[in-house]
Amino acid sequence: MPPAEKTAWDLARAATHANLPLLGTPMSQVVDRLLSARIRQNAFKVRPATRAGVMVSGGGYQGKTETVCEIAAVFEDSWRELHGSHPETVPGSRDLWAPVAYVQTPVTAKPKSTCKAILDFYGAPTKGMDLPELIRQVAASLNDHGTKVLVLDDITRLRMHRADDQDTLDLIRAFMSMHVTLVLVGVDIPGSGLLREGRGRGGKSVNGWEPTQTERRFDLVELDRFRYDTDEQITAWTTHLAGIENALRLLDARPGMLTEGRMPEYLFARTNGVVGLLERLIEDGSTEAIVTGTERLTEPLLDSLPLTLADSVGRDVAAGEVPALPAASRQPGTRPGRRRNTSFDDRGSAASTA
Structure with a gap:
């Protein structure tokens, strides 16, 4: 794109990511x-x-x-x-x-x-x-x-x-x-x-x-946060991520960017299922993806972004209006809140007895 068009396109994308749709849950x-x-x-x-x-x-x-x-x-x-x-209306008034x-x-x-x-x-x-x-x-x-x-x-x-x-x-x-x-x-x-x-x-x-x-x-x-304990709860979380994914305007985004692999577990671990924290992380990640030219959301990119609540000024912390932030990292391959089921893991062929 010519520089002027690229600037206008990036501004439009930034405005889109700053106004992600309010999705039903x-x-x-x-x-x-x-x-x-x-x-x-x-x-x-x-x-x-x-x-x-x-x-x-x-x-x-x-x-x-x-x-x-x-x-x-x-x-x-x-x-x-x-x-x-x-x-x-009161007669004679506006x-x-x-x-x-x-x-x-x-x-x-x-x-x-x-x-x-x-x-x-x-x-x-x-x-x-x-x-x-x-x-x-x-x-x-x-x-x-x-x-x-x-x-x-x-x-x-x-x-x-x-x-x-x-x-x-x-x-x-x-x-x-x-x-x-x-x-x-x-x-x-x-x-x-x-x-x-x-x-x-x-x-x-x-x-x-x-x-x-x-x-x-x-x-x-x-109005509770998302949970990640049952298949129904996991499906609801993944469906919510799919709705957000459809609203993103990243040039190298692929279908399933937020919903496949370990990404749903990773995003839950980073946000504890709180929609406001998820929105903040996705907004910051999208901005970083555009600035760096990555043009997609990945775990390494999101790991580089601290989850902060800079707009919490004026909120009453004592009243619980500012949530505790989850830890920025987790052990890969683990499911938030419970141990991963390893029953169907492929451990390779059996050792030879010869």
């Missing part, structure tokens, strides 16, 4: 079924009753936020298509129609800071308001903008041993009576104490605990 499909149904059921309710919410739990970098936002975006598209325009609102929980959440974070989404005024005024403004903004879904991300930044955080959780439950579906996203929600409201780490009635108000009002669903 068996775990995300479980979340999709529950969350989509809950959002739609609540959106059509007209009675002044508390709307049941959903908690989406999982480890850091496992795609919780992306999955929830994608599900909410699909709902918003269908809701706009169904109504054509804001069905609850309210912004926002069927879905996304808010990140403040690192040190308090009732006032949580209200302000929600109002910042709408660009609503907050200066000089006390807490009752902020709560009224939140209720007005949710209603005036036609919001049906309120997503609160990083909810496990709340620490139930702090009085302010317990007050914040009480406030969040109060939002459920404002005719919205509340979706809370966080790392290890069962272990965070949110469900128990600071009363202990026991589970629901299986451990003899009476269910709390939070447990009664929310459905909990887990």
